[in-house]
Amino acid sequence: MPQTFFGGVSFILSKYWSLFLRGTAITLVVSLTGTIFGFLIGLIVALLRTIPVHKTDKPLKKLSVRFLSFILSSYIEIFRGTPMIVQAMVIYYGGLSKALSGLHDVYKGIAAAIIIISINTGAYMAEIIRGGIISVDPGQMEGALSIGMTYRQAMFNVVFPQAIRNIMPSIGNEFVVNIKDSSVLNVISVAELYFMSKSAAGAYLRYFEVFFITAVIYFILTFTVTRILRVIERKMEGKDSYTIHGSQSYSKASIHITSESKSIIGGGLK
Amino acid sequence: MSNNNINTNNSSNAILDIINLEKRFGNNLVIRDISMSVFEGEVVSIIGSSGAGKSTLLRCINLLEEPTGGDILFHGKSILTDRKSVSSYRAKVGMVFQQFNLFNNMTVLQNCVVGQMKVLGRSRAEAEETAKMYLDRVGMYAFADALPRQISGGQKQRAAIARTLCMNPEVILFDEPTSALDPEMVGEVLSVMRSLVKGGMTMLVVTHEMGFAREVSSRVIFMDSGIIEESDTPDVIFTSPKKERTRAFISSIL
Numbered sequence: 008m009p010q011t012f013f014g015g016v017s018f019i020l021s022k023y024w025s026l027f028l029r030g031t032a033i034t035l036v037v038s039l040t041g042t043i044f045g046f047l048i049g050l051i052v053a054l055l056r057t058i059p060v061h062k063t064d065k066p067l068k069k070l071s072v073r074f075l076s077f078i079l080s081s082y083i084e085i086f087r088g089t090p091m092i093v094q095a096m097v098i099y100y101g102g103l104s105k106a107l108s109g110l111h112d113v114y115k116g117i118a119a120a121i122i123i124i125s126i127n128t129g130a131y132m133a134e135i136i137r138g139g140i141i142s143v144d145p146g147q148m149e150g151a152l153s154i155g156m157t158y159r160q161a162m163f164n165v166v167f168p169q170a171i172r173n174i175m176p177s178i179g180n181e182f183v184v185n186i187k188d189s190s191v192l193n194v195i196s197v198a199e200l201y202f203m204s205k206s207a208a209g210a211y212l213r214y215f216e217v218f219f220i221t222a223v224i225y226f227i228l229t230f231t232v233t234r235i236l237r238v239i240e241r242k243m244e245g246k247d248s249y250t251i252h253g254s255q256s257y258s259k260a261s262i263h264i265t266s267e268s269k270s271i272i273g274g275g276l277k
Numbered sequence: 278m279s280n281n282n283i284n285t286n287n288s289s290n291a292i293l294d295i296i297n298l299e300k301r302f303g304n305n306l307v308i309r310d311i312s313m314s315v316f317e318g319e320v321v322s323i324i325g326s327s328g329a330g331k332s333t334l335l336r337c338i339n340l341l342e343e344p345t346g347g348d349i350l351f352h353g354k355s356i357l358t359d360r361k362s363v364s365s366y367r368a369k370v371g372m373v374f375q376q377f378n379l380f381n382n383m384t385v386l387q388n389c390v391v392g393q394m395k396v397l398g399r400s401r402a403e404a405e406e407t408a409k410m411y412l413d414r415v416g417m418y419a420f421a422d423a424l425p426r427q428i429s430g431g432q433k434q435r436a437a438i439a440r441t442l443c444m445n446p447e448v449i450l451f452d453e454p455t456s457a458l459d460p461e462m463v464g465e466v467l468s469v470m471r472s473l474v475k476g477g478m479t480m481l482v483v484t485h486e487m488g489f490a491r492e493v494s495s496r497v498i499f500m501d502s503g504i505i506e507e508s509d510t511p512d513v514i515f516t517s518p519k520k521e522r523t524r525a526f527i528s529s530i531l
Contacts, residue, residue: 062343063360149341150378150437154392154444155368164391168382249384249422264427 008211015216023207023217030203031224037117037192037199038185041124045185046178048125049132052079056133057140059158079133086130092191095123099195116197123192124185135177139170172243179236183229190225200224290317292352292448292479293338293370299346300330300337307333309503311347315448320480322490322511325500326526331483332375334500335450338481339372368396371446375453377433379425385412385436386421389443397444404443411439415469431462435469448479455486487530491515499523 009018020027056079060072086094099119107115143166151161171178190201200221208217251262293315300308308330315321323331336342338349340356340363348355356366380388389408393399399407412418415435420428428436434454441449454470455463467489473480474493484490490497490511497514499507499522507514507523515531518524 061360063357144376144378144381146374146376146378147380150374150380151392152341153339153367153372153374153378154440155364155366155396156392157364160395164395165380165382172382245382245424249420249424249427251419251423252421264423 008213012216015213016220019207019211019213019216019220023203026203026207027200027220027224030198030200031228033117033120033198033203034186034189034200035228037120037124037197038182038189040121041189042128042178042182042185044121044125045128045132045181046136048129049134049136052083052129052133053136053140054162055079056137083130083133086127087134090191091123091127091188092194094127095119095192095195098123098126104195112196113198116192116195116199119195120189120192120197120199123195124189128181128185131181132178135174135181136170139174139177140166142173143169175236175240175243179233179240182236183232186228186232187225291315291350292317293481294350294353295334295338295347296350297347298334298337298344298349300333300342301345307503308337308344311500311503311505313498313505313508315479315481317447317479318477319495320474320478320482320493321496321498322494323481323483323498323500324485324487324490324514324526325506328502329500330503331500332452335372335452335481335483339367339370339450341372364396368392368444369447371441371444371449373434373438373441373449373451373454375456377425377430377437377457379433379437379440381425384422384424385417385428385439388425388436389440392440393443407443408439411442412436414442414472415439416465429462430458431465434458434462434466438466438469438473442473448481449473451480451482451484453483453485455484487515499526501526 009015056076058072060069103119103122104115107118110118140162147165147169148161151165152158156164189197189199192199193202193205196202204217204221208214249264251264291314295311295313298308298311299306311330311334313321323334325331333342337344344357348357350356351366351370356362379385380391383391386405386408389412390401390404393404393407394401397404409418409421412421415438417432417436417439420432420436425433425436438449438454451470455466458466463486467486470480470482470489471493482490482494492511494511496508497511498505499514499518499520501522507518507520509519513519514523515527518527
């Protein structure tokens with residue numbers, strides 16, 4: 008075992024690279040899958056929570072909407088108001104462990120991690136998505152309703168696509184948070200990056216070297232993911248350019264407007 | 278040219294009958310008691326000072342606001358009792374907004390196509406053909422591929438009018454269509470509206486463009502604090518109104 012810092016780091020890496028690799032893979036899998044399922048949970052919760060109630064609706068509908076909204080807001084408050092590490096213990100030892108007892112240990116850990124992250128992320132996503140929906144100009148919904156779309160059609164064709172574009176940074180942020188916070192799941196023995204690092208460090212009692220490597224891996228993960236999300240966000244902004252067509256009778260004539268030509272024209276197009 | 282044929286009260290060809298309409302926001306009675314009819318081919322302008330309830334009236338007619346009293350009949354049938362037919366009713370009663378409300382996530386063409394496909398069940402090809410025809414009519418064919426954020430206010434409003442026309446409505450409600458526009462863009466929107474009047478479109482227009490109201494309306498309604506104060510031909514309303522309030526309003530704006 009070399010005594011210098013970098014010697015220690017390269018020694019640990021050469022000995023435990025497969026451990027780090029597996030831990031990284033599991034961290035990525037559980038945080039990505041958990042974020043996706045969390046998004047779906049949040050989406051359903053947010054859509055249910057934004058259903059408008061009219062005075063003329065039947066009392067049964069009003070009552071069930073109110074009851075549902077109580078249940079959903081309790082879920083959101085409870086899961087946003089307690090730490091994920093505690094939620095993991097409560098859910099895992101409160102039945103999840105037994106429910107998954109048929110699985111091999113590694114898969115059991117992965118499944119439990121995905122379930123816990125999904126439920127936890129769902130509570131945050133629900134509020135992010137609801138915020139996104141209510142931040143879209145109400146005129147968009149009215150415009151859609153006024154041409155005869157139903158509430159559902161207006162929501163899915165007009166409001167929701169705009170909401171998603173607006174909240175894309177927050178959704179990405181949840182993913183980054185999950186990459187880091189999945190580390191708390193080591194308390195229920197999920198073999199993610201932090202858990203693996205702890206085992207590696209324990210073997211030679213080289214905590215500094217091992218966790219230096221771990222920190223670098225976490226940073227590379229989150230930094231890369233952040234860059235990728237930026238690119239996706241920019242893609243979602245829509246194209247900058249468009250083509251001005253000639254008249255319908257002479258449709259071959261056309262001018263292509265791009266952001267560069269716009270600056271040449273000099274702001275003639277708002 | 279003013280058009281002086283006031284419709285006789287033959288309710289058989291009334292598209293809309295508004296009966297003792299009332300709208301209350303909390304304790305605030307915005308529309309007190311309004312009864313009126315809109316007949317086929319009519320252009321009815323609604324004028325009056327801000328807060329008179331003009332926009333609220335239009336929004337009630339399109340059911341964007343729920344009336345708290347009275348009834349609205351479409352071809353003699355109440356639209357307030359049957360919630361299921363609201364969508365098909367709205368498709369037949371178009372609405373043009375002050376803030377345009379073009380769908381920001383769609384191009385001008387898609388704005389005109391989506392309703393036809395989702396609401397009227399038209400095929401994409403058919404919907405695009407109709408959309409292009411109406412975009413051409415409002416002079417927006419060239420900008421079919423542009424997003425709302427890439428065009429001017431006047432262009433947005435013309436595209437919004439095309440979007441409404443694509444649904445083949447029986448009547449179009451205009452809620453201050455030029456109020457959010459720069460002065461030089463008001464003209465292009467008014468000229469599109471003028472061409473609709475020539476085409477025989479039934480229109481209900483809330484407007485502050487008095488010249489326009491006077492020129493194209495078959496009837497002008499003056500609203501004041503939630504009621505119809507006076508309803509008559511544009512000539513009468515603008516030159517010899519019978520009511521004192523109308524006279525005060527007209528003299529304050531001319």
